[in-house]
Amino acid sequence: MAVSDPCIISVAITGSGTTLAQNPNLPCTPEQIATSAIESWNAGAAIAHIHVREADGKPTHNMDYFREIVERVSSETDMVLNLTTGGYTGLDPHLRLEPLTLEPELASFDAGTMNFGEGVFMNPPSFLREMAASFNEYNVRPELECFDVGMIYNCLNLINEGLIDGPLWWQFVLGVRGGAPATPKMLLHMVELLPEGSQWSAIGLGRGQLPMNTMAIIMGGHVRTGMEDNVYYRYGELATSNAQLVERCARLTRELGREVATPADARRILGLKGGIGVR
Numbered sequence: 001m002a003v004s005d006p007c008i009i010s011v012a013i014t015g016s017g018t019t020l021a022q023n024p025n026l027p028c029t030p031e032q033i034a035t036s037a038i039e040s041w042n043a044g045a046a047i048a049h050i051h052v053r054e055a056d057g058k059p060t061h062n063m064d065y066f067r068e069i070v071e072r073v074s075s076e077t078d079m080v081l082n083l084t085t086g087g088y089t090g091l092d093p094h095l096r097l098e099p100l101t102l103e104p105e106l107a108s109f110d111a112g113t114m115n116f117g118e119g120v121f122m123n124p125p126s127f128l129r130e131m132a133a134s135f136n137e138y139n140v141r142p143e144l145e146c147f148d149v150g151m152i153y154n155c156l157n158l159i160n161e162g163l164i165d166g167p168l169w170w171q172f173v174l175g176v177r178g179g180a181p182a183t184p185k186m187l188l189h190m191v192e193l194l195p196e197g198s199q200w201s202a203i204g205l206g207r208g209q210l211p212m213n214t215m216a217i218i219m220g221g222h223v224r225t226g227m228e229d230n231v232y233y234r235y236g237e238l239a240t241s242n243a244q245l246v247e248r249c250a251r252l253t254r255e256l257g258r259e260v261a262t263p264a265d266a267r268r269i270l271g272l273k274g275g276i277g278v279r
């Protein structure tokens with residue numbers, strides 16, 4: 001990581017927890033999700049993180065929807081696609097891994113079990129190993145999603161066991177109720193624990209989004225924004241689109257003296273394979 005590297009902006013389009021009641025602009029259908037990803041690419045996002053939903057906003061795991069989104073986004077952009085393996089609360093853990101069969105360049109790798117709001121997000125050690133083996137089988141780079149400090153060590157254990165190898169790409173998800181808070185001190189601490197040569201990005205939930213994104217830009221990390229993590233543009237004002245949030249990250253990146261990474265830059269920085277998502 002270096003402040004001289006371009007800053008990679010990931011956009012998390014819809015997630016599984018945000019509701020239409022929280023923000024009616026939330027993309028839900030495959031067409032809406034793909035359109036929002038393409039608008040975000042135009043605004044400066046290099047990576048799109050994808051979950052799928054029914055038109056009424058209900059989270060689902062319909063692989064046809066994943067396929068449709070991949071096809072739509074890949075036909076119009078060179079965006080890197082990052083498919084979820086977190087799915088949604090209550091989804092069978094093995095079904096969570098199905099998007100790997102589409103062999104995306106990246107997929108989320110949730111690095112441990114935690115309380116998540118009022119629920120429990122189950123990722124026990126045996127499942128982490130199974131998940132790492134699936135990533136290797138389909139040659140998908142894991143985005144190591146760490147919601148707390150201990151999850152970094154879960155990943156380091158898997159690295160020591162030879163189940164995950166580099167280049168390492170970490171995503172710190174801060175501010176989930178049950179996980180580490182979205183504070184500058186927490187982010188500094190987590191970054192200090194990473195092995196040499198790591199690349200990392202930071203997410204802050206809700207009101208933590210803008211401060212964590214700004215910290216990451218200053219520190220030489222990368223950022224994720226989008227309506228999976230936050231539905232507001234500023235206090236009391238709902239975001240009108242994912243692209244609006246991406247535009248602000250791109251503007252901040254440039255104001256703070258860094259370039260905004262293109263998808264080609266992201267592939268170079270993260271050593272990605274290309275393929276799906278490449279025009």
Ligand code: ZN
Nearest residue numbers: 015084086228
């Ligand atoms: Zn997600």
